[in-house]
Amino acid sequence: MFIDCFHCPLRAAVAFRPMAPDELEFVRRTKSGERHYPPQTDIMIEGDPHTGTCTIFSGWAFRYKMLNNGSRQILDVMLPGDLMGLQSVMTGRIRHSVQAMTNVRVCNLDTARFNDLFKIHPSLSQALMATLLVEEQRADARLLMLGRQRPTERLGYFLLELRERLLRRGESADDGYSLPMNYTHLSDTIGTSRSQLGLSLREMQERKWASLIGGRLTFLDIPAMKQSCEYAHLPDPALRTLI
Amino acid sequence: MFIDCFHCPLRAAVAFRPMAPDELEFVRRTKSGERHYPPQTDIMIEGDPHTGTCTIFSGWAFRYKMLNNGSRQILDVMLPGDLMGLQSVMTGRIRHSVQAMTNVRVCNLDTARFNDLFKIHPSLSQALMATLLVEEQRADARLLMLGRQRPTERLGYFLLELRERLLRRGESADDGYSLPMNYTHLSDTIGTSRSQLGLSLREMQERKWASLIGGRLTFLDIPAMKQSCEYAHLPDPALRTLI
DNA sequence: CGCAGCGTTGATATGGATCAACAGAAGTGG
C-alpha cells in the first residue's frame, strides 16, 4: 500500500526531471506518510500557520481564494506530482486554500528537512526553483487571460494547458481527456458566471474547437483553438522536479 | 558612480532580509555592471533566449504580456530591489517583457554564478526561494482581483499594495506617494479600459478613499479602503532577499 | 506653429452578470 519513492509510478511520466540516486534517496527519506482526501474536502485552508507540505500522488485538487461576499477564484488546478504547501514552510503562512476535486492521495513531506535540502542537495533545490519559475510563467498566462481575454478564449486556454499537463503525465490522449470539474469549478477558474460558462461551452462546440459531454472533453480542432486562444506551449518538462 | 554592494543604499530599507558578510561578498562579485534605461524602453522582451538577469537599483518598471490584437496586460510593477530575468536563467527563456516606466538604473548580474549560488550559499538560495514564494502570493492576489473584483476595488487593492511595498523601501509617506503611471498603465494593470479607469478614479475619490492628482496619490481613508478591497497585508519583509 | 500623447468626459452598444426556472441525476432518509 505504501508507495516507495524508488518505485513511484509517477516518476515514469515524462513530466518530470530525472533524478540522481542520492537525490531520490533524500526524497524517500523526506516522505513521512500518505493520506487520502475525499472529493470536496479541504486539504489546506488559507491563513493556517500549521499546514504541512505534500505532493499529490493521485487525483485532482485545486488552489483557491475566497472573497467575503462568497465568490471564489480558483487559482490553479493541481495534478499528480504537484507540490503544495511550500509557501507555509518557507513563509510561515499559506495564503490560499486547497481542496480535493476527486479522491486525492498525497505523500506527506517532513517540512524540517527542507532546510537540509538546500544544504545537501544544491542541484535539487535549483531544480525546485526552476519548477517554481515555471509555475510563475503559468500564473502570468492566467493573469493575461483573466485580464485581457474573452470568456470563451479563457476557457479554451485553460483546457489546452490542462491537456498539455496531462499528456506529459500520461493521463490524457492526444484528442481529449476526462475532466472531473463541474460548471462551478470551471467558471470559478476562468472568472465568469455559471451561466456564461454554459454559453462559452456552447460557443466552443459551435466553433468546432472541442466538446464537453458527460465529463469527457474531446478536442475537434486543436490548431484553430491554439491560434484563437493564443496558447503558448509549456516549458520543457525536464525543468519540473518531483519531490 | 559605480555602486558598491557593501554600501548600497537600497540595503538600508526595511524591505529586505539582512545579509551575512560572505553572502554580501558573493553578491558583490556577482554584479557585473550597471545600466540605464530611459522611460518607455524595453529592458527585456518576451521570448528572447539571451536575456540576462538584473536587479532594479532605482526607478520603476513593469512586467507585461501582449496579445495579438494589441492589448496589453501588466503583470506586475517592479520596484527598486526587485530581481528580473531569473526565469531566463533557470528555464532558458523569458515569457514576458519588461519595460521601464521612469528612468531605471539596474545592476546587471553574472548569470553563470547562479549555479554557484546553490552550491556555495544554501541559505541565500533558500532566501531567494522564499522571495519567489512571496511573489507567488502576490500573483495569487492579483488573480483573485482580476477574476472576482470590480474595477474600483481592483484599483484600490493595487494602490494599497503598492503603498506597502513603497513604505518598506522608504519611498512613500504613510498617506500617499508619487505615482509615475499614466491612465494606460493603470488600466492595463487592473484589466479595464482607459475610460473605465477614469470612472474608477472618480469613484475612489467620491468614496473618499484616495485621490490621484498630478501624479500624486493621496490616501484619505485607508481602513475603509482596505476593508472594501479586502486587502491583506504583505508577508514579513525579512523574507525578501536583495540580490 | 503644429503635432502627438495624455487626461478627461460623454454617448452608445453590448457582453456578461444576475435572476429565474426546470429537468435529470444523485444522494439521503424513512
Added chain:
DNA sequence: CCACTTCTGTTGATCCATATCAACGCTGCG
C-alpha cells in the same frame, strides 16, 4: 425501495456594468 431533497447542467429574460468610440483641451516637444 421509494419519496424527498439537493445538486448540477441547461436555457432563457432582463438589466447593468463596462467596452467601445468619439471628441476636446491641455501639455510638452520637435
